[in-house]
Amino acid sequence: MNADTVSLPAVHGSKAGTVVLSVNGQERELRMESRVSLLDALREHLELTGSKKGCDQGTCGACTVWVDGRRVLACLTLAVTCEGREVTTIEGLSADGALHPMQAAFVDRDAFQCGYCIPGQIMSAVAVLKEGHAGDDAEIAEWMSGNICRCAAYSNIRAAIRDVRDAAGGER
């Protein structure tokens, strides 16, 4: 291939540059290096500390957020790759301080002990219902398997998801 005939996109250099992120419906302009993860951008630059850093290697799911409505691991996503996409964190799940039905169900079912993994669990739980992957407990367990809870609150987490599923009249 002759590279001269190809129109190349702009390269962000290795120094800090401007990155514009849309997070929970708000545009935020940041100065950061390309190597910064979405998780660090949220927690360290935007002070949105709901998304948790458990393992920082994509194993535990505590950092689960949505990018363009799809759940992703913020620790393995570079922030710069989210320019032009919509990022939703646990802070943006509901408006005006009201609990999202899934948050309320987690409280009702006491679906946690220490709570550290719960922001990620809830972002995945809402996504699992939207994806149509909550038909029975085995399916819920499979599609929630990327979110580890070392307190092992799994049975109550599944109960919370069932409650929201059933209150909504089945899978959505």
Added chain:
Amino acid sequence: MRPLSYARATDAAAAIALVAGHPEGAFLAGGTTQVDLTRQDVLRPGLLVDINDLPLARVEDLPGGGLRIGALARMSDVAQAPAVAARFPMIS
């Protein structure tokens, strides 16, 4: 993680040209392995070329019974694909 540069490719030819034109160029798809191993200093890309805007997320049947899995097909999508579940259950 070492400093690195970043570009988002709008077509395959540009992505290939960018990676080929940089001594430490690498593609960035889902990032599960690339970002993790870069952070651990196992991989040392100087330029990551993001291919997430390219139409490479499909799982396609090939003549002869094979499959072509796009570089952007998420593992959960591959696992769910009917052809994978039916004919290649080991990766489902």
